[in-house]
Amino acid sequence: MALTLYALIQTAVLCTNALAVLHEERFLSKLGWGVEQGVGGFGDDPGVKAQILNLIRSVRTVMRVPLIIVNSACIVLLMLFG
């Protein structure tokens, strides 16, 4: 299996896109993974679930605009070069 750097970049963009399209109220809250369930016990260790929820929420907030740019670039490049 030949993994190239290009495949890695593709994987990263696809995974980040997948994380970014998870909708807060329609999906995550129904699943019990909403924002309010993320802030668990205070002070000490947040626990695995809280960390995952925090990660998802921060990826969605931070990567929204760069993802728009990267996706547009990918669309243009794929249309031009196949």
Place this chain on the structure above:
Amino acid sequence: HPLSITVVRSFTAKSRARAAPPPAGSVLFEDTSSTAPAMNSQGYYTPGYDMQGASSDMQGGPGAGNMFADPMANAAMMYGSSLANQGKDIVNKEISRFMSVNKLKYFFAVDTRYVLKKLLIIMFPYTHQDWEVRYHRDTPLPPRQDVNAPDLYIPTMAFITYILLAGMALGIQKRFSPEVLGLCASTALVWIIIEVLVLLLSLYLLTVHSDLSTFDLMAYSGYKYVGIIFTVLCGLLFGSDGYFVALAWSSCALMFFIVRSLKMKILTSISSDTMGMASSAKPQLRLYITVATAVFQPIIIYWLTSHLVR
């Protein structure tokens, strides 16, 4: 490697000299024309546009300020140049936050004795007694003085040697072409990146507050290339049987090495849960991470070398 160390040292000397401007408060009251020529010569080395803009501003500032009859414009010009200085410092600080050159220098501070002992430990870790990383007033000792400290010299050299060996092995099988070499190199690099990212993600999710930085993890995941080189060499010299024997030997040695090294850092790191007893999930999950890392090594060794030794 002395050449690379001198290059890195000269680079840090330049960056250290560049990062020592007059403090922002006193620039308003000092004559900045004395620092203008210094800024000009350092502006040559950096590609930052704002630095060159700032240096030309500062050159034009004192010269043109003397011509302004209005002292207010003079003060405004110097204030503007001090603001430009501050912006330049912030840019430097942000860039050095991503990859600090001093931290990288720590990992390449090796000498021959360290390299030989470390290679021996990687291939035969069973007799090594003391796995603690020694500290010196809160900073870890450089690899020159502490044989347990991770370094990046061995992984880098081992990686490059692996690529060359892969080219040679493919040439022996008459399957060589330059593209295949590049493919092999990028596959190995991608696996390193994946492993480091997965380790970072799992350490973050379990809130393990260890002092394992990204470079430490890169070092620990690059030590497997020593085992890979040994395996490929035995496979080339002794055929398929030698390959499997060497694979078993280096897998066991590497698993032992990784478990003993990471056990110190991950399992005994101070978790922030100090109240009461530790929850039962935590030490088990940390153990799983360590064991999973160790088990991943033989798999990836087999994956990366089996196509080289038929």
